[in-house]
Amino acid sequence: MTSSQNPLWRFPGLQAIIWFFFAFLYVPIFVLVALSFNKNDAATLWTGFTFDWYRVVLENDNIVRAAQNSLIVALSATAVSTVLATAAALGMAGRRFKGQNVFNALVGLPLLVPEIVTAVASLLFFLSLGIPLSLVTVIIAHIVFCTPFAYLPIRARLEGLDPRINEAAADLYSSPLRAFWRVTLPLLLPGILSGAMLAFIISLDDFVITFFVAGAGATTLPVYIFGMIRIGITPEVNAVSSLLLLLSIAVVTLSYFLGQRGAAHSS
Amino acid sequence: MTRAAPTVKQRLERIDLLGRWGLILPAALMIFSFMALPMLVMALISILEPGNFGGVKWGAYSGDAYQKFILERDLSDHLVVNTDYLSIFSRSFSLSAVTTVLTLLLGFPSALYIALQPPKRRQILMFLVSIPFWTNLLVRTYSWILLLRNGGLIQSGLEVIGFRGSLNLLYTDFAVQVGLVYSFLPFMVLPIYTSLEKLDWRLVEAAFDLGANRWSALRRVILPLAAPGIASGCILVFIPALGSYFIPELLGGSRALMIGNLIQNQFGASRNWPFGAALSFALLAFVLVLMLLYALRFQRNLEAQS
Amino acid sequence: MNSSIVISNVSVIFGGGANAVKALDQVSLEIAQNEFFTLLGPSGCGKTTLLRCIAGFEIPSTGSIRLDGVALEGLPPFKRPVNTVFQSYALFPHLTVAQNIAFGLQERRVAKAEIERTVGRMLELVKLSGYGARKPAQLSGGQQQRVALARALANSPKVLLLDESLSALDLKLRQDMRLELKRLQRDTGITFVFVTHDQDEALTMSDRLAVMRSGQVAQIGTPSQIYDHPRSKYVADFIGDTNFLSGIVRDNRLETQSGFVPIPADLPQGSKQTVAVRPERLRLVSDGGDLRSRITQIVYMGNETMYHLEGDMRVRVPNNAGATPQYALGAEVGLVVPLSAVQPLEDAS
Numbered sequence: 001m002t003s004s005q006n007p008l009w010r011f012p013g014l015q016a017i018i019w020f021f022f023a024f025l026y027v028p029i030f031v032l033v034a035l036s037f038n039k040n041d042a043a044t045l046w047t048g049f050t051f052d053w054y055r056v057v058l059e060n061d062n063i064v065r066a067a068q069n070s071l072i073v074a075l076s077a078t079a080v081s082t083v084l085a086t087a088a089a090l091g092m093a094g095r096r097f098k099g100q101n102v103f104n105a106l107v108g109l110p111l112l113v114p115e116i117v118t119a120v121a122s123l124l125f126f127l128s129l130g131i132p133l134s135l136v137t138v139i140i141a142h143i144v145f146c147t148p149f150a151y152l153p154i155r156a157r158l159e160g161l162d163p164r165i166n167e168a169a170a171d172l173y174s175s176p177l178r179a180f181w182r183v184t185l186p187l188l189l190p191g192i193l194s195g196a197m198l199a200f201i202i203s204l205d206d207f208v209i210t211f212f213v214a215g216a217g218a219t220t221l222p223v224y225i226f227g228m229i230r231i232g233i234t235p236e237v238n239a240v241s242s243l244l245l246l247l248s249i250a251v252v253t254l255s256y257f258l259g260q261r262g263a264a265h266s267s
Numbered sequence: 268m269t270r271a272a273p274t275v276k277q278r279l280e281r282i283d284l285l286g287r288w289g290l291i292l293p294a295a296l297m298i299f300s301f302m303a304l305p306m307l308v309m310a311l312i313s314i315l316e317p318g319n320f321g322g323v324k325w326g327a328y329s330g331d332a333y334q335k336f337i338l339e340r341d342l343s344d345h346l347v348v349n350t351d352y353l354s355i356f357s358r359s360f361s362l363s364a365v366t367t368v369l370t371l372l373l374g375f376p377s378a379l380y381i382a383l384q385p386p387k388r389r390q391i392l393m394f395l396v397s398i399p400f401w402t403n404l405l406v407r408t409y410s411w412i413l414l415l416r417n418g419g420l421i422q423s424g425l426e427v428i429g430f431r432g433s434l435n436l437l438y439t440d441f442a443v444q445v446g447l448v449y450s451f452l453p454f455m456v457l458p459i460y461t462s463l464e465k466l467d468w469r470l471v472e473a474a475f476d477l478g479a480n481r482w483s484a485l486r487r488v489i490l491p492l493a494a495p496g497i498a499s500g501c502i503l504v505f506i507p508a509l510g511s512y513f514i515p516e517l518l519g520g521s522r523a524l525m526i527g528n529l530i531q532n533q534f535g536a537s538r539n540w541p542f543g544a545a546l547s548f549a550l551l552a553f554v555l556v557l558m559l560l561y562a563l564r565f566q567r568n569l570e571a572q573s
Numbered sequence: 574m575n576s577s578i579v580i581s582n583v584s585v586i587f588g589g590g591a592n593a594v595k596a597l598d599q600v601s602l603e604i605a606q607n608e609f610f611t612l613l614g615p616s617g618c619g620k621t622t623l624l625r626c627i628a629g630f631e632i633p634s635t636g637s638i639r640l641d642g643v644a645l646e647g648l649p650p651f652k653r654p655v656n657t658v659f660q661s662y663a664l665f666p667h668l669t670v671a672q673n674i675a676f677g678l679q680e681r682r683v684a685k686a687e688i689e690r691t692v693g694r695m696l697e698l699v700k701l702s703g704y705g706a707r708k709p710a711q712l713s714g715g716q717q718q719r720v721a722l723a724r725a726l727a728n729s730p731k732v733l734l735l736d737e738s739l740s741a742l743d744l745k746l747r748q749d750m751r752l753e754l755k756r757l758q759r760d761t762g763i764t765f766v767f768v769t770h771d772q773d774e775a776l777t778m779s780d781r782l783a784v785m786r787s788g789q790v791a792q793i794g795t796p797s798q799i800y801d802h803p804r805s806k807y808v809a810d811f812i813g814d815t816n817f818l819s820g821i822v823r824d825n826r827l828e829t830q831s832g833f834v835p836i837p838a839d840l841p842q843g844s845k846q847t848v849a850v851r852p853e854r855l856r857l858v859s860d861g862g863d864l865r866s867r868i869t870q871i872v873y874m875g876n877e878t879m880y881h882l883e884g885d886m887r888v889r890v891p892n893n894a895g896a897t898p899q900y901a902l903g904a905e906v907g908l909v910v911p912l913s914a915v916q917p918l919e920d921a922s
Contacts, residue, residue: 017377028407029407084297092287103294109302116530124544208513230517241410248402469663476656479676480651487676
């Protein structure tokens, strides 16, 4: 395509901007993680390396409970939303039919409505129906906004599949169900996995909606961290924040490489 | 006239359609029941009277919640203009607008740089952009407290080069602005990059060939063709910025309130559900109008071009 | 020759280290003013790279390109008085046909009224008057092609570069466009440099052409020089259909396995030699002939019949004359080889 040897394609100033761009994105994250290993508990002065704050975090029962809640919510929301999303993507794939746009609009809803609006609507809905706020309400809310995130990669993956492969399977004596099991599902798996991981991250990271619909005892990790930050800045917050950050980064990276492998397979 | 019996093809298609809806319905019902329906409930509550201790008076309809945006009752029960909320709205809008402009100014050149790299490098750079996109926004916001606060990294850095005294950067509109730009920058870059990646660079070559220099080619070819991506980037930044809650909560001062904080207040200290619902509903309506405008402007464009 | 473009010793190397690819290897050629010059060769031969060097999209690793005596080194494409008709046309999808054509003139700050006049004239030139307000997507492939042409010509470039510009069109349209291009070149008096892999295009349109092979120029000449007097096996094979006959030079004749072929007098006695003979220049006879062979396959092709003979030879016989005798599969026939049809090749093997 473009010949990189040709200075024609070098727009002046872009190089400087890109350095600033990545520094701006990553310096705060590095500072946070670095400070979580700082011996000094007061400020930003580096006084030595320690794992102490992580030990403190892991010994704090409230944090451990919040982390457990986060995992319970994220795992259940991921499981349910991935199943819902896979089914829906299969239903939407292939030919065009009436009413498809209704579902497209529904799936788009959680993506474009500001979180605070979703949070308020969910809270008011549960309260007016007299449903007590608990971990269950949190899970329900999470399933709703995780479904589109799981749906999109699965849909994209299905779109990329050659529709002829099902005909080929049928030609080779597979019933539609067997064809799905032996052909479609294995090919779809990378999409499903990456969808599930995105759902997991989105659920794990959510603060606003959880903050509104979580009842007493249903505190998740981000909600607990928010509470800690409001009380004061401690190395403990740095440590637990770093843990959450690294977990997200790990899952994104995994999902990215799975996606890459999937893409390499299909091409 | 007799109705012809359905052909085998028609019957198969009907079965196929049933199967499809069977697959779609669970997800559709889930989102409808716990997203669309709650919004209708929210709309309903926004036109009810507030209960005395939180909650609402069912069946008691009132437009007070919306009236409250600009008017309030003074001690002698006259309606007078109240600019308290208006100023929060305008601060929210201007902070979000500036956020959109700043992320665009930083995000577009970055996306352009990445799109001009060889494929391998492009992938790595986009991966680096998408990591912050998927990591916890709350924690990323918190990291700025470490940088901005008195005695924080920025001040310590300035002290090294001889600066003394407190900067008082944290808990200001400036801090909120920085936090908003930082949080939503990846939202701007991803759609712009997507549109640049799809751009046919031979068109830019054609522009060069016809005498356009880099700036001219950027203005006359690259920008117009990347316009859908730029517009969706702006929407993806502006909407969540407008509805942001914890960024102003954590980085802003007590006066640096945004709509999100105002809404949250109605379910906390203020206990005025209808007002909170009305604010949320107004925000939602605004977002939907924005999306509609986007769809009208760019959907047609895309169809014409394809 | 009044040269418009002088290309000397141009090399282009892509990549580096072990993966380095020489796209162009010491290419030198001159293109005259008002000439329709064609770069012909298979894909990967470097013809497009050479074109892109002239346009300024690739930068030669060595060598120089001069246009009307001015060195083009260091000049970006937007400062060169050349314009390109791209293979994909590269029409701006967000602009109308008229806006596309006006693009270059606007860049050069030409007055509005002047632009309007030129655009009108160009639309007329490519027979698209009345299409100015349309978007490229609303045009057929042939119409898009003509807009791309008009867009480039509007700037009255010194040289027009055409990169495989007809290859996206269907056969009928392509043949019409060949005449159209030739007419435009005559009418405008602009130097055309045309890149193609299609030998028919090259032969029918060019004043001169250069046949290229893996980054080098294999032969330059007029279409008839190239067709009738290919210097190498590569050129003879790439352009048109050819029989290769190999043998030893004896007594001003070439002694081959199936007989003696007359050859020009200046070839050294006793040397090994290969000559090229076009299938349509051979004549089939029942008795006698310079060579004897047997018919292995007969292919009817409408206006002519192709006879395949033992020894990897082919003869084309026109079908128009009823007088032409019909030969049967397996029949032994003689071949008459006129001396004028025999082209000795430089690469003897």
